[in-house]
Amino acid sequence: MDFDYVISLEQQSPAEAQAAAAQARADAQADAQRVREDAQRIREETQRIREQVLQEVRVGRGQGRGEQVIVVPPTPPWQRNQIPPQAVELVTMFIVAVVICIVGLPIARAVGRWIDRRGLATPVSPELAAQMNRIEQAVDTMSVEVERISEAQRFQAKLLSDREQVRA
Numbered sequence: 001m002d003f004d005y006v007i008s009l010e011q012q013s014p015a016e017a018q019a020a021a022a023q024a025r026a027d028a029q030a031d032a033q034r035v036r037e038d039a040q041r042i043r044e045e046t047q048r049i050r051e052q053v054l055q056e057v058r059v060g061r062g063q064g065r066g067e068q069v070i071v072v073p074p075t076p077p078w079q080r081n082q083i084p085p086q087a088v089e090l091v092t093m094f095i096v097a098v099v100i101c102i103v104g105l106p107i108a109r110a111v112g113r114w115i116d117r118r119g120l121a122t123p124v125s126p127e128l129a130a131q132m133n134r135i136e137q138a139v140d141t142m143s144v145e146v147e148r149i150s151e152a153q154r155f156q157a158k159l160l161s162d163r164e165q166v167r168a
Contacts, residue, residue, distance in 0.1 A: 124132075
């Protein structure tokens with residue numbers, strides 16, 4: 001049952017407001033009385049059903065001979081103020097998934113970066129790069145000098161061969 005009692009006092013005179021409040025109070029009391037009556041009727045019906053079930057159990061088990069039979073009502077799978085087992089399983093799976101995401105995501109990113117870096121060459125320090133540059137320039141200079149020396153030897157060999165041909 002829903003009870004909606006809204007009293008707007010903003011645009012009413014004090015007498016109208018008191019009358020509206022008294023009417024709302026009377027309505028609320030009438031509703032409360034109806035609810036009490038309904039609750040009493042439900043209690044009586046429940047008691048009648050309980051007595052009927054007990055009588056049927058006595059007649060069925062005790063064969064009506066006056067034997068005392070103790071009936072234990074079956075317990076529902078879960079009480080009203082308990083959490084159903086399916087909800088517990090669902091929450092557990094959700095928490096496990098969140099933990100896996102929180103812990104697993106950084107690990108997966110680190111593994112991915114490691115795999116990406118595995119194919120790249122290691123970075124060279126600036127000092128080593130400068131030293132390699134100087135060595136490259138020195139090798140280039142030496143190759144030019146060796147070429148000059150070999151050119152000079154060829155020239156001398158040609159002069160010597162021409163000199164021998166002139167003498168002969």
